[in-house]
Amino acid sequence: MIDFMTNLDMNYEKVYNVIKEVKEELRPTKEELEKAYELYDRIKEIIQRALKDLNYEYKVSLEGSLAKGTCIRGDIDLDIFILIKHGKMDNKWIEVNILGKIQNALREVEGAEVVKKYASHPYLELIYDDLRADIVPAYWASKINEIKTAVDRTPFHTMYVKSRITSEVQRDEVRLLKKFFKGINVYGAEIKVEGFSGYLCELLIIKYGSFINTLKNVSIWRPHTVVVVDDEVKIDEKNILKLFPDAPLIVPDPVDPRRTRTFLREPTKEFFYPKRVSFSINCLRDILRLSERRMYLLLYDIVSGTSPDVLWGELRRVANRLVNILKTFDFEVIDYRLWSDEVSTAIIALELFNDELPKYKIHEGPPIAKLLNSDKFFNKYINDVYSFGPWFKENGRIYVVRRRKFSKLIDVLNHVRGQLNAKHVRLTDVLTIESIPHKLRNNKEFNYWLTEVILKLPFWLSSKYEPMLRVFCRDK
Amino acid sequence: MIDFMTNLDMNYEKVYNVIKEVKEELRPTKEELEKAYELYDRIKEIIQRALKDLNYEYKVSLEGSLAKGTCIRGDIDLDIFILIKHGKMDNKWIEVNILGKIQNALREVEGAEVVKKYASHPYLELIYDDLRADIVPAYWASKINEIKTAVDRTPFHTMYVKSRITSEVQRDEVRLLKKFFKGINVYGAEIKVEGFSGYLCELLIIKYGSFINTLKNVSIWRPHTVVVVDDEVKIDEKNILKLFPDAPLIVPDPVDPRRTRTFLREPTKEFFYPKRVSFSINCLRDILRLSERRMYLLLYDIVSGTSPDVLWGELRRVANRLVNILKTFDFEVIDYRLWSDEVSTAIIALELFNDELPKYKIHEGPPIAKLLNSDKFFNKYINDVYSFGPWFKENGRIYVVRRRKFSKLIDVLNHVRGQLNAKHVRLTDVLTIESIPHKLRNNKEFNYWLTEVILKLPFWLSSKYEPMLRVFCRDK
Known part of the structure; x- marks a missing residue:
């Protein structure tokens, strides 16, 4: 029916081989995962020490792709959230009571660089070897409708994905999709772009089951498509939907459909490892x-x-x-x-x-039948020697050729x-x-x-x- | 209410003086009228001699502005019609049986130049001193619905105008209007342009009564205005309307309203005697x-x-x-x-x-959502190294910058x-x-x-x- 779908069936073996090879290359090594968890444990311990006098209930929590098991080999980021049960966390409060103390305490990690950053919240970024950790204070909501800012939503995202993506097979599919999409979402401009576009990939795998099926569907998206991720589970898993009202997702702008279509037509590994080319x-x-x-x-x-x-x-x-x-x-x-x-x-x-532009332009006046307007137009231009006309055209309107203000x-x-x-x-x-x-x-x-x-x-x-x-x- | 109408009331004396002066200058002299009638009598006599063997009933008839008394001093044309009761007058027949014979006979008018001309019919033009006479063969219809070509209508026009314009006062108004309009109707492109635009002026005076009142009305015409000339007489003069179904006149394009409005605002004699100006x-x-x-x-x-x-x-x-x-x-x-x-x-x-134009242009493709079309567009331009793109815009369509066929x-x-x-x-x-x-x-x-x-x-x-x-x- 659709040209490139037919093509896909013919290409199936080729697509399958490319995917199989790439999947293995994307799976994180045991060593790097261990190293990441070690760093997390160390940071968590430091935070807990630094915040021992905090007067509010809080917990340190690993979120994001490492927690969900969907991170990509050689590209592991840690999302460490400090979830605090205090409703009046303005930026000033966060800096004084949380970030200042932690930043100080983190000095003990030798060789690590710690900088303060700002998205909708201030947060810390710690770089250590080839690992990066974002340390993000957020409000600890027990239900999604209690959140105060967008970042507070992240723990719910993590929970939801972990409840739906439970096998390594699914995680492989997520990683394929993330790698494929990576070059594109440069203008995500969401807080922690990477996190959001990763979450998007996970939702799409939940919705469409596999990388290939996602591509097929994404390639026929129109702008402002609404993707209801959890429509299949509505009936038998009502409670989950109540917990995760974000699950039905609105995707306002389509991923460039040219890329998915081109890949389905001519599958190569280069789509996952694109070369960037520039001219002088x-x-x-x-x-x-x-x-x-x-x-x-x-x-x-x-x-x-x-x-x-x-x-x-x-x-x-x-x-x-x-x-x-x-x-x-x-x-x-x-x-x-x-x-x-x-x-x-x-x-x-x-x-x-x-x-x-040319120094002069044609300027349309009112219809000749509109007496007062056309008289005014006429009198204005008849006294302007830098204009040509007015004359009138078959459509019954007056025109003049007059000087542009700016050419x-x-x-x-x-x-x-x-x-x-x-x-x-x-x-x-x-x-x-x-x-x-x-x-x-x-x-x-x-x-x-x-x-x-x-x-x-x-x-x-x-x-x-x-x-x-x-x-x-x-x-x- | 309307700007220039207010103006007119303020200008009334000025307008009146200009008009009064011009009226007298436009009235033909007794001498030139006598000279014109003499020429008519002479031509009529020559025609009757030349056509004495014609096997069809016919009459020679003076039509047009001279007959109607609406001609202008120094600009008198004679419209001499030969009305013939013969239904099969094709151009060949007219040339052989009418024009050939008359042209020959007219040689006796010393100093006159006679040339054959073609409009929808062939006819003769005779120039003698400062007088010009058109000699036009036409079908002699007794009722308007019997006419065979447009020229056959002229005698009915003459009759109608003579029945409605009966005083010298009215004729003065017609002459003012004709003189005022003259410079404009250059593209009349009717058979005998002058005749038609003269007839138009007469109808307008019948409709609006005076020159000034006509200007007021004409200046607010819209394109394709229908002017029903004889709407006042519908009830009590039904018979006239039956005889003259042309009387309700459709004026497809308005006379340039700028001119009338400008005259009403700043009346000068120059509007009747315009100078033509040209640049090198x-x-x-x-x-x-x-x-x-x-x-x-x-x-x-x-x-x-x-x-x-x-x-x-x-x-x-x-x-x-x-x-x-x-x-x-x-x-x-x-x-x-x-x-x-x-x-x-x-x-x-x-x-x-x-x-x-620039050698390249932007070219809009189909919406990205139209799969087959946008794929076709994509494949066409991705293989064309002389085009830039395709890329797609926020409106969801694909675009390409491509070479123009002709710049x-x-x-x-x-x-x-x-x-x-x-x-x-x-x-x-x-x-x-x-x-x-x-x-x-x-x-x-x-x-x-x-x-x-x-x-x-x-x-x-x-x-x-x-x-x-x-x-x-x-x-x-």
Whole structure:
């Protein structure tokens, strides 16, 4: 019935072989799991010592993929939650009563680096060897409807997944899906992005049973699909649903369906271990020139300590506003993309065919039958020697050819500069591809991103990269 | 209530004075009327002699403005109809049995020039001193529903107007209106344009009573207004309406309302005696350049003997088709205008801001949710190294940046050349303002028209011409 589904049946053995091989490579080794649990025990012990005088009931709890057994070899993070039965935990309170004390106490872990971070809550990040541990204070809710902030939900997620994903077979499927999705969810911008997109993968395996079945379904998602994860269990497991009302999940934006479809059509291991490809800035500049496109890079400073959610939200709002403003000045933006190191620098890239319009434009007036309006229009332009007309067209409206207020994009940008800032991002410069400063030029992540913006292809479609390089770039 | 109506009341004396003066200037002199009637008598006598052997009942009849008493001083035309009771008058028959004989006989009028002309019928034009006489054979219908072609209707028009316009006071109002409208109805393209637009003026005076009242009403017309001329007489004069079913008149396109409104606001004699203004071609070229507009002039040969109705109809159809074709190739035409000498040469002028587009364009694909379509789109462009993408936007559709088929207007014109001809007009050349040939450059009518096209102002708005000349042109 559907082209690529037929294809899948023909490809079954190929898909199966690829999957089998990758599964084994993703399963964590016994050694690394032991090492992670050792670290957890040590941190837990330190926390309990540091908080021995705390006047509220609390517990230290391992959450996330390690607790659920769904973490991937060589990529193990610890989510250590301090669940506290105290309803008035504002950020100040958390820093003074929890984080300050723990941070101090954690100094005894030799070779570990501990930094304070901010999402919707302040929390600590501890890096030790190749392990990373997030230490997150949260409100200890006994029921899901008692939670105070989003992070308080995590223990319920862990509990739910552990109750539904119980075999190593299922865990293999989760890991496949996580690895496959990893390159994509770069803009998750949820608190602890990785955690959420991991949870999403687990819910999908609960819902669809296997990696392949998930791909089949995801590839036909429409935007704003509602995936009800637990529809099968509604009848016989009512209590579980009451405990976990998050289980019916709304997935607002589909995972790029091109990737899943392409994998089902041509399964290779590269989909799990994608190569990132980038072109040199000079080559990208040539591509823009040859395809007669212009690019403007709006460079932003980020207010220090801004959380990723806030940052991406503001950037997206500013970019949308800008595209709409430019439209009113007749500048059509082909595409805009966002980039940030999430610390100090953010960029809005605008891509257009023209950054300069003709000095004059056609301007539609009212219908001639609307007496007062058309008289006003007429009198205005008949006294303006810089306009041509007014004349009227067969559709019964008056028209005039008149001067544009701004014919250069850069003039519009300067004119609306005040509207291009937000609370946590400040516009500092407007660059073109020719004027990208050294520091950015040498930023590998920026380069990957810029390549993707200009070629308009995600890196996993790298098959098209090589021929494009031959067609457009002189320096290779 | 309405701005310019209030204005009119304030201007009443001014308007009245202008009108009074112009009325006297428009009334024909006794001498020129006598001279015209003498010519009519002489031609009638010659026709009757030439047709003495005609086997069908016929009469020679004076029609048109001279018969109705609505002609204007210094501008008297004779409409002499030969009404024949013979149903099978094809063009061949008319030429052999009527026009041939009369043309021969008319040689006895010394100093007169007689030429055969074609509208929907062949007819003769005789020029003698400053008088012109059209000699038109037509079918002699006793009732309006017996007419065979449009010309046969004229005697009924004459009869109707004579029955309704009976005083010199009314005739003054008709003459004012005719003179006021004259500059506008250049595209009447009816058989004997002048006759029709004269008849239109007469009907309007019958309907609205006076020149001023007509202007007031015309200035608020919408396109496709239906003016029922004789609605007042429906009840008590049923018989007249049966005789003259043309009396309820449909006026498909409004007279330019800007002119009437401007006159009512600032009445001057110049509205009746407009100066035509033209700029030099070099100056017009500068104006186009400075306002960053491009102009293409499609030059046409007209098949000899083509009637104006057919010519203008075909030109308009070709121009509309062309504008639509250009739109599909993303070329937006600001305005197009038609010109012709109605004999050998016609022109379609296209005005655009750009005659060259970027080599690439954004191309919208299907919604990602339409599996088969979006897969097809995806596979097509993923294998095309000259396209960028496909990527998908927040609206759920796939997009690609791809090469245009044509980026130059001239290439599109060459590509669709076959569709730019019609039966009676053949495209011979595509000119720009720089390449207008000498013959056209020196054609005064063409120059008036081109000035109007580029300034986008009718000549009666010449108040704006002088300042524009100062702003845009170097050579004056």
